[in-house]
Amino acid sequence: MKLQHKIPLFVVAVMIFAGLLGAVALLSTQRSTSTKMFEDTTATLTDTILNGLEQDMLRGDRGHVQKILDDLKQHESIRSVDIISTDGRIWASSDHGTIGTEVDPGITSFISVGTGREVLGHSSDENMTDVAAITTKDQCLSCHGQIAPSPNQAGNLGGLRVDISTVTLQESLAKSRELLLIIGGLTFFLVAGTIVLLLRLTVLWPLKKLTMASDRIASGDYDARVPVKKRDDELGTVSAAFNEMADTIDERTKRLQSANRELEQANRLKSEFLANMSHELRTPLNIIIGFAEVLRDTPSDQLDDADRVRFGDNIASSGHHLLSLINDVLDLAKVEAGQMQTNPAEFHIETVLDDVVSTMKTLAQKKNIELAVAASQDLDNIFADIAKFKQIMYNLISNAIKFTPDKGTVSIEASVVNNMARFSVKDTGVGIAAADQERIFAEFQQADGSPARQYEGTGLGLALTKKFVELQGGEIWVESEVGTGSTFHFTLPLGRSNSEKSPLR
Numbered sequence: 001m002k003l004q005h006k007i008p009l010f011v012v013a014v015m016i017f018a019g020l021l022g023a024v025a026l027l028s029t030q031r032s033t034s035t036k037m038f039e040d041t042t043a044t045l046t047d048t049i050l051n052g053l054e055q056d057m058l059r060g061d062r063g064h065v066q067k068i069l070d071d072l073k074q075h076e077s078i079r080s081v082d083i084i085s086t087d088g089r090i091w092a093s094s095d096h097g098t099i100g101t102e103v104d105p106g107i108t109s110f111i112s113v114g115t116g117r118e119v120l121g122h123s124s125d126e127n128m129t130d131v132a133a134i135t136t137k138d139q140c141l142s143c144h145g146q147i148a149p150s151p152n153q154a155g156n157l158g159g160l161r162v163d164i165s166t167v168t169l170q171e172s173l174a175k176s177r178e179l180l181l182i183i184g185g186l187t188f189f190l191v192a193g194t195i196v197l198l199l200r201l202t203v204l205w206p207l208k209k210l211t212m213a214s215d216r217i218a219s220g221d222y223d224a225r226v227p228v229k230k231r232d233d234e235l236g237t238v239s240a241a242f243n244e245m246a247d248t249i250d251e252r253t254k255r256l257q258s259a260n261r262e263l264e265q266a267n268r269l270k271s272e273f274l275a276n277m278s279h280e281l282r283t284p285l286n287i288i289i290g291f292a293e294v295l296r297d298t299p300s301d302q303l304d305d306a307d308r309v310r311f312g313d314n315i316a317s318s319g320h321h322l323l324s325l326i327n328d329v330l331d332l333a334k335v336e337a338g339q340m341q342t343n344p345a346e347f348h349i350e351t352v353l354d355d356v357v358s359t360m361k362t363l364a365q366k367k368n369i370e371l372a373v374a375a376s377q378d379l380d381n382i383f384a385d386i387a388k389f390k391q392i393m394y395n396l397i398s399n400a401i402k403f404t405p406d407k408g409t410v411s412i413e414a415s416v417v418n419n420m421a422r423f424s425v426k427d428t429g430v431g432i433a434a435a436d437q438e439r440i441f442a443e444f445q446q447a448d449g450s451p452a453r454q455y456e457g458t459g460l461g462l463a464l465t466k467k468f469v470e471l472q473g474g475e476i477w478v479e480s481e482v483g484t485g486s487t488f489h490f491t492l493p494l495g496r497s498n499s500e501k502s503p504l505r
Contacts (some may be wrong), residue, residue: 042119042130043130045078045164048136053065053160057158065083069083070094071082078094079163080098081094081163082098083160084155088103088105088111088133090103111154111158113154115155117130118131126167127163128166129162129164130164131160144255209226210239213242217249222246222250222254222418224246225246227239254412284318284322288319294311342471344383345384345386350414352389357397363401367401367406367407368407369410371410371411374414383492389472392468393423395462396425397412399461400488403430405430410427413426423489424487428485429485429486432460435481440478472493473492474491477490
């Protein structure tokens with residue numbers, strides 16, 4: 001059974017138990033009060049009857065007394081009234097047939113030794129009996145003492161016994177019980193209903209909201225929250241804690257989803273890289289194998305020296321290309337593992353740039369691409385790893401040539417900006433979309449990584465270039481527009497001589 005059902009049942013049970021206890025207490029109090037009122041009324045009636053009996057008995061005027069008793073018999077509550085003499089016999093009575101008979105010895109004893117009155121019986125009986133002693137006064141005896149018998153030793157002339165019906169009392173008690181039950185029932189339902197309603201509003205409904213929110217979270221809706229009206233009560237504290245827990249779950253779920261997306265992306269990139277790498281490795285290998293088989297299978301008299309040199313050059317070029325691909329993978333693995341070391345030294349930048357351009361000129365000439373170099377006079381030396389600097393330039397220039405159509409232009413610029421050496425490789429190629437300008441520096445990523453891509457590559461060149469630049473304290477970025485070309489910029493620390501004489505720009 002749910003708590004929202006248990007609590008109302010518990011409240012009703014407690015209310016019923018408390019109501020029963022209260023009803024018993026109220027009925028007991030009401031019975032005592034009604035009985036006391038009945039006894040007081042009976043005492044008043046007895047006192048009224050007693051008034052004047054003393055003188056009538058001293059005068060021996062039984063007729064007058066009997067007339068009074070006969071008149072009292074007409075009262076609906078009085079069942080009988082007896083005047084008892086000191087010898088224990090009925091001297092006068094509303095029931096004429098009992099005159100002269102003896103009464104209960106207990107009443108005779110009461111008259112003999114007692115004064116005042118005594119109520120006999122219980123309110124639940126059909127009638128109650130009020131017994132009172134008829135006393136005399138000295139002044140009454142001085143006037144009438146010679147006519148009537150003398151009082152007994154207790155000073156009593158006799159006794160008065162009044163039997164009064166309790167029907168009226170019983171009816172009153174019954175009506176009181178009915179009224180109490182009606183009022184108690186209405187009060188019970190009102191109070192119980194009010195308590196249950198308050199519990200539902202203040203306890204059960206907030207708990208239900210907590211349950212609904214937890215169910216939503218369990219079903220995958222991590223935006224579910226519980227409204228918090230008050231933070232200074234227990235439910236407010238629980239609700240606030242629940243919301244904090246939900247925020248934590250939501251945040252962790254988002255991180256997990258992001259990690260899953262990254263894993264899926266990494267898995268996709270790995271698959272693309274393996275496919276691209278397989279293709280990139282297969283191409284130079286096929287060239288090496290092909291030319292090697294030609295050299296092996298072609299008779300020596302059918303090959304002249306020029307053919308052998310050309311075939312050998314193709315084999316060597318493909319071998320170097322293959323070695324370059326493998327070195328890229330190994331270098332990236334070293335960088336990721338933190339094992340790549342740099343050997344910075346100060347070198348003349350113009351000399352190194354000339355070497356780089358001379359090496360790349362053959363590749364540019366195949367597409368009739370013009371290579372241009374412009375170095376600032378302020379830039380003499382830089383302080384960097386010369387091997388990695390050349391690798392950076394080779395990667396950027398070869399990319400510029402690859403993505404530039406025939407008869408295009410690739411220009412290299414070197415200058416001093418903000419006390420750093422800045423290098424720029426600009427091409428008139430296809431350009432890079434804004435959405436791809438960040439991710440091209442990530443491992444295994446290319447602007448077009450689909451199998452039907454136009455340009456070959458493993459997606460490692462720019463990633464490795466970025467690692468080499470950052471390892472030496474520089475940064476790299478790209479400025480590009482699709483259809484107009486791209487410009488890759490990177491910075492490196494200046495040589496000591498340049499840093500001393502070059503102003504901050």
